[in-house]
Amino acid sequence: MANYDLKNEVNDKYSLRGRVFQKLREDILSGKYKEHEELKEVAIGEELGVSRTPVREAFRQLELEGLIQIVPNKGAYVTGITAKDVKDIYMIRSLLEGLCARLATEKITKEQMEEMEENIYLADFHASKGHMDQMAELDNRFHDILYEACDSKMLEHTLKDYHQYVLRVRQKTLSTNTRGRASNDEHRQIMEAIKAGDADKAEQLANKHMLNAYDNMVKNGLNEIYGEEASKE
C-alpha cells in the first residue's frame, strides 16, 4: 500500500536518486538491511542498475532522515536504534505531540477535521475485522493529519522525523488488536477535545497517548529485542 506520501519536501521520485532513495528507505524500514549493516555504493548501484553518483546522493538523503550514518572514508551504516533511543523518542514525542494537539485546536481546518473523523470511523471498522495492516496505515495517517493541522512546519517536520524513526520498531513489536482499539479510542478523545476547542485537554490526551503507546511496546517485548543494544552505552 502507498505508505509514503511524505510530500513534505519534493517528489523527485522520477529521478534516479529519488528512486534509489525510496528503495533503500523501504528496505531499511522493512528490515532487509539490518542495523549496523554496511551499505556499499557499488553493490547497491549494481543491484539497482545505476552508477555510484545517485547512490551517494541518496545516502546523504537517508542520513538526513536519520536512517543511516555516514562515516567519512569508511562507509554508510544502517542506524542502530537502542531501547533507550525508543524510550527517549517517546518521551520527546509525548511533549511535542501534546504541543501539536494544543496548536491544532486553534488552527485545524474543516477539511482536516473531517478527514480525522473519517480516519477514526474507518479504523473502527478495520479493528472489528482484525485488519492490522490497515490499522497501522490509519494510525500513521491520523498523526500526519495532526502534524499538518498544528500549522507549524518546524514542529511538523520534527514530529514526522521521529514518527518515521519508530516505524522500524513497530515492525518488531507486534501491535495487538486490543492496543489497536485502545489507540483508536484515544484518537477519538483527542479529536473530540480539539473539536470542542479544549486545548488543555487535547494536549493532555495527546501526551498520554504517546506514553500509553510506549508502555504497550514495552509490554510487547521492546526491551527483550533491543536490550543488548541498550547495554552497549
Next chain:
Amino acid sequence: MANYDLKNEVNDKYSLRGRVFQKLREDILSGKYKEHEELKEVAIGEELGVSRTPVREAFRQLELEGLIQIVPNKGAYVTGITAKDVKDIYMIRSLLEGLCARLATEKITKEQMEEMEENIYLADFHASKGHMDQMAELDNRFHDILYEACDSKMLEHTLKDYHQYVLRVRQKTLSTNTRGRASNDEHRQIMEAIKAGDADKAEQLANKHMLNAYDNMVKNGLNEIYGEEASKE
C-alpha cells in the same frame, strides 16, 4: 566498546566536501548568502576551487541541517526563516530544554558540572567587561553542555539542530548587555537546581529561560525584521 562517536560532522573537515560544507554553512549563518538566494554548483565550485561533486554533496548536508532547500532540476536555495518559525522554535525549545534539564539532573557528570560552573563564572567576567562576542560564545557552550549532560543522543541532536537554526537570527537581533547578564543569572539558577538534584525546578527554570530569551528577541525588533516574511504564509 565505544564503537561509534556520533560527532562525525566535524571529523571530515579535511575532505573537500567537509570544507565546502563548513564554508557555506558559515556564509549562510553570517548572512553572506541571503534568504531565498540561489546557490549554483559551478559558481561555488569555482570560488572554492573544487569540482561540482563535493559541492553537490555539501548541498545535501546543508539540506540535512535545514540551511538550504534543494528543488530537483532547479537549484538550491537558502532557507528562509519567518518570525513565526522563530516563535515556534522557541516554543518547542522551551519544552525540550526543560526536559533536557530534567534529565541532566540525573545524568550530569562531575566534569560537565564543573565546566558549567566555570562557564557561568567566566560569563560574569565578560559581562562586566562588555565583551559581547565572548558572552555569545559562552551562551552557546552552556547550552551544549546541557545537551550533552542529558545523556540522550536523540534529544541532544534535536536541540542542537534548533539551536543552530536560531543562530542566524541572533545575528540580526542585537543582544543587549542587560539581557546577557539576565541570561547568565538564569543559567546559574538552572545549574544550581541541577546541582541540588531538583529536577522539577531545573525543568521549570530551563523552560522559562527559553521563553525569556524569545521575549527579549521580540523586544529587540524580531517581528520588524521578519514581519514581511511571516505574512507570506
Next chain:
DNA sequence: TTCCGTATAATTGTATACAATCATACCATT
C-alpha cells in the same frame, strides 16, 4: 607466537564528460 611493516585489494573521494531538464529569447502566426 606475537608484533610490526609493507604490499595489495577494496572502498570511498573527486574531477570531468556528457545527458536531461529547465529557463529564456526570438520569431512566426493569428
Next chain:
DNA sequence: AATGGTATGATTGTATACAATTATACGGAA
C-alpha cells in the same frame, strides 16, 4: 499586440575514470 512554439543557453542529473584512503593479508623479526 498577443500567443505559441522552437531554438538556444544555462543548470542540474548521471556515468565513469582516476586519486586517496582504508582494510586485509602476508611475511619477517623479536
